[in-house]
Each structure stands twice: as C-alpha cells, then as structure tokens.
Amino acid sequence: MALKAGFSLLTFSRQCLPASQKWMPSLNNVRYMHHKDEIKERLAAIIPEKQKEVKEFRAQYGNTPVGEVTVDMMYGGMRGIKGLVTETSLLDPEEGIRFRGYSIPECQELLPKAEGGAEPLPEGIFYLMLTGEVPTKEQVQAVSREWASRADLPHHVVQLVNNFPSSLHPMSQFSSAITAMQSDSHFAKAYSEGIHKSKYWEATYEDCMDLIAKLPSLAALIYRNIYKDGKIVAVDPNLDWGANFSAMLGYDDPQFIELLRLYLTIHSDHEGGNVSAHTTHLIGSALSDPYLSFAGGMNGLAGPLHGLANQEVLVWLTNVVKEIGENATKEQLVEFLWKTLKSGQHYGMTEMSYYTVLFGVSRALGVLASLTWDRALGLPIERPKSFTTEALKKLCICVL
Numbered sequence: 001m002a003l004k005a006g007f008s009l010l011t012f013s014r015q016c017l018p019a020s021q022k023w024m025p026s027l028n029n030v031r032y033m034h035h036k037d038e039i040k041e042r043l044a045a046i047i048p049e050k051q052k053e054v055k056e057f058r059a060q061y062g063n064t065p066v067g068e069v070t071v072d073m074m075y076g077g078m079r080g081i082k083g084l085v086t087e088t089s090l091l092d093p094e095e096g097i098r099f100r101g102y103s104i105p106e107c108q109e110l111l112p113k114a115e116g117g118a119e120p121l122p123e124g125i126f127y128l129m130l131t132g133e134v135p136t137k138e139q140v141q142a143v144s145r146e147w148a149s150r151a152d153l154p155h156h157v158v159q160l161v162n163n164f165p166s167s168l169h170p171m172s173q174f175s176s177a178i179t180a181m182q183s184d185s186h187f188a189k190a191y192s193e194g195i196h197k198s199k200y201w202e203a204t205y206e207d208c209m210d211l212i213a214k215l216p217s218l219a220a221l222i223y224r225n226i227y228k229d230g231k232i233v234a235v236d237p238n239l240d241w242g243a244n245f246s247a248m249l250g251y252d253d254p255q256f257i258e259l260l261r262l263y264l265t266i267h268s269d270h271e272g273g274n275v276s277a278h279t280t281h282l283i284g285s286a287l288s289d290p291y292l293s294f295a296g297g298m299n300g301l302a303g304p305l306h307g308l309a310n311q312e313v314l315v316w317l318t319n320v321v322k323e324i325g326e327n328a329t330k331e332q333l334v335e336f337l338w339k340t341l342k343s344g345q346h347y348g349m350t351e352m353s354y355y356t357v358l359f360g361v362s363r364a365l366g367v368l369a370s371l372t373w374d375r376a377l378g379l380p381i382e383r384p385k386s387f388t389t390e391a392l393k394k395l396c397i398c399v400l
Contacts, residue, residue, distance in 0.1 A: 153181075
C-alpha cells in the first residue's frame with residue numbers, strides 16, 4: 001500500500017544504507033524546546049490527594065478480610081484470588097471492562113477523536129487511566145505532541161534490531177529491543193544517584209512516557225524489516241500517535257488508521273491480574289525500571305495462553321473464511337464453532353505473527369500508567385507466601 005502523500009521524501013531504504021543508518025526517525029529539527037509537560041503537572045496535583053485517600057482507607061479498613069483462598073485456587077493459577085490493587089481498570093464478568101469507571105461505549109463517546117474521525121484517540125485513554133479524568137481535546141493534543149517529541153530510537157537499539165534475523169519472532173525482537181532501551185532509563189539513573197522515594201514516580205513517569213513514545217517506532221521498524229522492503233517514514237509531530245504508527249507501518253487507508261486507533265484504545269488495559277500486567281507490576285515492585293518491567297511483561301504477553309492467542313485467533317478466523325466463506329449462515333458458523341471446540345483446539349494487515357506486537361504497543365498504555373501509580377502510592381515489593389504440597393496438606397489438616 002502506498003505511503004501517505006508528503007512522507008515519501010522522508011523514506012529510507014535498508015538495502016541502500018549501512019546497518020547503522022537503516023532507520024533514523026530523527027526529530028532533531030522538531031523537538032519541543034523547554035516545553036511544559038501539562039500531563040505531569042496535572043498528575044503531580046492529583047497524587048497527594050490519592051495518597052491521602054489510600055492512607056485513610058487503610059487506617060480504617062486495613063485488617064478487613066476481602067475474600068478467602070482455597071486449595072483449588074492455589075493449584076488453579078490463583079484465579080479468583082483478590083490480591084492486587086490496580087487503579088486503571090476493573091473487569092466485570094457480565095458488563096466487561098471499565099477504564100477508570102467508564103465502559104468502552106462511554107469511552108468511545110467521551111474521549112476526543114481525530115479531526116473527521118469516529119474512534120477515540122489512544123492518547124485519551126492513557127490520559128484517563130493516568131489521571132482518572134476525561135481529557136479535553138487540547139489535553140489529548142498535548143499528549144500527542146509530547147510523544148512525538150520523545151519518539152527517537154537510541155542508535156544502538158536501531159543497530160540491534162537491524163541485525164536480528166528475519167526468522168526471529170517479532171515479539172522476541174520487541175522484548176529484546178525494549179530491554180536494550182534501558183540504557184536511557186531516567187529511573188535507573190536517578191535511583192543510582194540516591195533519589196528520594198517520594199520522587200520515584202517522577203522518574204518512572206519520564207521512563208513510561210519515553211517508552212510509550214518510542215514503541216510505534218520500534219514496532220514499525222520490526223514490521224518493515226521482516227515483512228516489507230525496509231522503507232520507513234519519520235514521525236510527523238503534527239499527527240497523533242495512532243496515525244504516526246499507521247504511517248510508519250506503511251498504511252494510509254483512513255479506515256485502517258481508525259481501526260488501529262480503536263484497537264490501541266480497547267486493548268490498552270485489562271485489570272492487573274493478567275500475565276502481562278501482573279508481570280510488569282511484579283518486576284516493578286523490585287524497583288526495576290519501567291524498561292525492564294515492561295520487557296518482562298511482553299515476554300509474558302508472547303505466551304500462547306495470553307497475547308499470542310491474539311495471533312492465533314486471527315489464524316482461526318482466516319480458517320473460518322476459507323472453510324465456510326464470508327457469507328456463512330448462523331447455523332454454519334455454530335457448526336464450525338462446535339467442530340473447533342470438539343477438536344481441542346484481518347483487516348488490511350495479514351501478518352498474523354505480528355499481531356501480538358500490536359497488542360504489546362497497546363498494552364503499554366495501561367500497564368505503564370499503572371506502574372506510575374505503583375511508585376506514586378509507594379507499593380512495596382510483591383512477595384506472597386508459597387507452600388509445598390506436603391506443607392499445604394498439614395495446613396489443611398490443622399484447619400479442619
């Protein structure tokens with residue numbers, strides 16, 4: 001698909017350039033000099049209020065039981081155990097996900113959209129999850145500008161990705177490159193210099209904003225290296241996060257851009273107990289910086305029982321179309337579903353193995369907003385008690 005008009009002069013060819021110059025989405029000429037970070041200022045005003053609320057709540061209800069744990073829960077992946085605090089979203093088994101109290105339809109209605117667009121901008125859902133407030137159009141535009149100004153990839157990360165074999169799974173490339181970005185971590189540097197714990201959230205925020213800003217550049221580099229000709233466009237500071245991502249991937253269809261915005265929005269968070277969210281939180285609880293924490297979360301997302309299922313669903317849907325066609329009846333679809341269950345077992349972009357990377361870019365919005373709050377609330381290292389089967393037997397006998 002042809003790239004959007006106006007970007008062609010900014011393209012670079014991997015075949016024509018040495019490895020060190022294959023991808024340079026430089027924003028050196030468009031960086032915002034000494035700009036005010038309105039998002040951080042708003043967050044700084046909100047955090048003391050939330051800290052006070054949590055302190056008072058714990059003082060009053062700190063010893064209140066919130067559930068029980070059974071042996072089956074312990075052997076069953078801890079499913080159903082109430083043991084985490086995640087401010088960004090809450091999942092209801094009947095109603096579905098709510099982001100800071102707002103359902104997906106409500107978010108679609110309330111969150112700002114691109115000019116002429118119908119779907120919410122991902123910047124809006126991030127602002128909502130980070131602050132708990134529905135942003136204005138101007139606040140969302142501020143997020144877009146902030147991310148555009150931070151989108152450069154470190155030189156060594158570009159070299160690393162360009163040297164990966166195309167046979168290496170996109171998620172392996174994604175996770176490895178995120179870890180390599182850790183060299184620029186504000187948190188790691190600040191911690192080594194003795195930053196006070198009350199300031200942890202500020203350094204964490206800076207890392208999270210940098211990381212989210214760079215993920216589309218990284219994901220597009222991986223995509224173009226594996227599946228296309230390596231020609232890439234630079235980030236346009238006048239475009240939103242999703243539109244820039246689409247352009248870097250090489251898609252200029254307005255419907256694709258809108259779908260990508262919606263996808264990035266609705267896949268951004270899913271409570272805190274899923275593998276990618278919990279892993280990011282768990283690693284972060286040891287005061288590992290956001291790069292290390294998020295890379296760990298992405299390794300979890302790559303598992304076939306978590307994010308890789310996203311890829312496998314697309315493969316399955318393709319098989320549905322192949323077997324019963326695009327205009328199948330309800331009866332044919334039900335029959336095919338039962339056939340799949342009994343056996344045990346796209347839109348524009350058809351590279352199925354890449355879909356989990358898209359999922360990862362989206363999931364960053366939720367888990368990194370949550371990680372910022374972990375540090376703001378001073379949550380401690382996570383270390384639940386474990387048992388051997390024999391010790392658990394003895395415990396159960398004593399209880400009975």
